[in-house]
Amino acid sequence: MNRFVVRVCYLFFLPLSLAQAQINTDSIALSTSSSTGRIHYKQLVEKLRQSDSTLQRNDFLTLYYGSVGQPSYKLELIDSIEQNIKEHNLLQEFIQAYELGDTLLAFHPVSITAYFERSFACYALKRTDEESINNQKYVLFVKCVLSSGNGFEETPFVVVSYNDAIEVLKYLHIKYKTIEEADNNRIVALLNKKRQGSDKVYFRLPVPRP
Numbered sequence: 001m002n003r004f005v006v007r008v009c010y011l012f013f014l015p016l017s018l019a020q021a022q023i024n025t026d027s028i029a030l031s032t033s034s035s036t037g038r039i040h041y042k043q044l045v046e047k048l049r050q051s052d053s054t055l056q057r058n059d060f061l062t063l064y065y066g067s068v069g070q071p072s073y074k075l076e077l078i079d080s081i082e083q084n085i086k087e088h089n090l091l092q093e094f095i096q097a098y099e100l101g102d103t104l105l106a107f108h109p110v111s112i113t114a115y116f117e118r119s120f121a122c123y124a125l126k127r128t129d130e131e132s133i134n135n136q137k138y139v140l141f142v143k144c145v146l147s148s149g150n151g152f153e154e155t156p157f158v159v160v161s162y163n164d165a166i167e168v169l170k171y172l173h174i175k176y177k178t179i180e181e182a183d184n185n186r187i188v189a190l191l192n193k194k195r196q197g198s199d200k201v202y203f204r205l206p207v208p209r210p
Contacts, residue, residue, distance in 0.1 A: 023147050025065045025158045029206050032062065033069030041066050045109050051133065064110045064144040067160055068206045072107040075161065075207070082113040082163040094121040112141045113163040116170075142171045149204075151195070156202035162187060165203040174201060 032041045044063050047055050067073055081104045088097035101118040104111055115138035122131035145168050148158035159165045165187045169176060176189040187203040195201065 023061060025148050025206055028062055028065040029068040031069070032066035037066070037069065041070060048109055048137075060140050061144050061147065064141050064160065065148075065158070065206065067108060067110045073160075073207075075205070078104065078108050078111065078160075079162050082111060082117075082161060085114060085117045086163070089117050089120055089124075092124070094124040097121040098125065110141055111161065111164070112138055112145070112159075112167045113161065115141065116167055138167075139171075142168055151201040151203075152198060153200070153202050156186065156204040158204050158206060159187075160206060162205075165189070168203075169201065176201070 031037050041062070044055070044059055044066075046052075047059070048063060081100060085097050085100045085104065088094070088100060097117055098121040101111075101114040101121070104114045105118075108114075115134045119131050119134035119138060122128075122134060141164075145157050145159055145164065149155040151157050157165070157168060159168065162181075166179060169179070169189055174189070174195060175192040177192060179187060179189040182188045182202070185205040185207065187205070189201045189203075191199050191201065193199075
């Protein structure tokens with residue numbers, strides 16, 4: 001199983017400029033909102049849970065951005081559960097963090113935050129194999145976000161939850177002073193030092209916050 005995840009991860013070592021030219025997050029979300037699209041989405045989710053080696057790069061993009069087109073996509077609930085998972089790990093309540101991650105991934109199987117926090121909990125609980133699998137899935141979905149833009153105001157990274165934006169900043173080792181909502185579907189991080197000439201990194205949510 002670990003060999004599969006490593007092999008699939010290789011698919012994401014594509015030039016980001018090429019990936020950005022090919023991805024349209026809004027059309028992906030729309031494609032999974034129909035009854036036929038939702039059936040296809042459920043099939044992809046089942047493959048993800050089984051670590052199916054036939055999953056391709058576009059499948060992971062469909063999984064991540066297609067989650068927005070599902071009836072189970074409830075942004076405030078997702079954000080709240082992700083925050084609770086983080087808090088359990090901070091309190092060293094690793095079993096609770098792990099189990100709450102399971103609860104979230106059962107209906108939102110693309111949470112970058114949940115995969116990162118479950119990986120951390122598994123490390124603390126000495127569940128080495130599960131730690132590796134969760135970490136690899138975390139990296140795969142981060143790379144989906146990195147394929148969506150470059151973080152500038154005109155071409156923001158697209159995330160499906162507020163907490164995923166924070167995880168992407170951590171993955172890129174970008175230190176920031178504050179991160180806040182710029183409006184009802186944009187998030188902006190004010191950086192400690194400039195990145196590529198800008199002191200801000202922008203994110204966009206595919207749908208406005210309620």
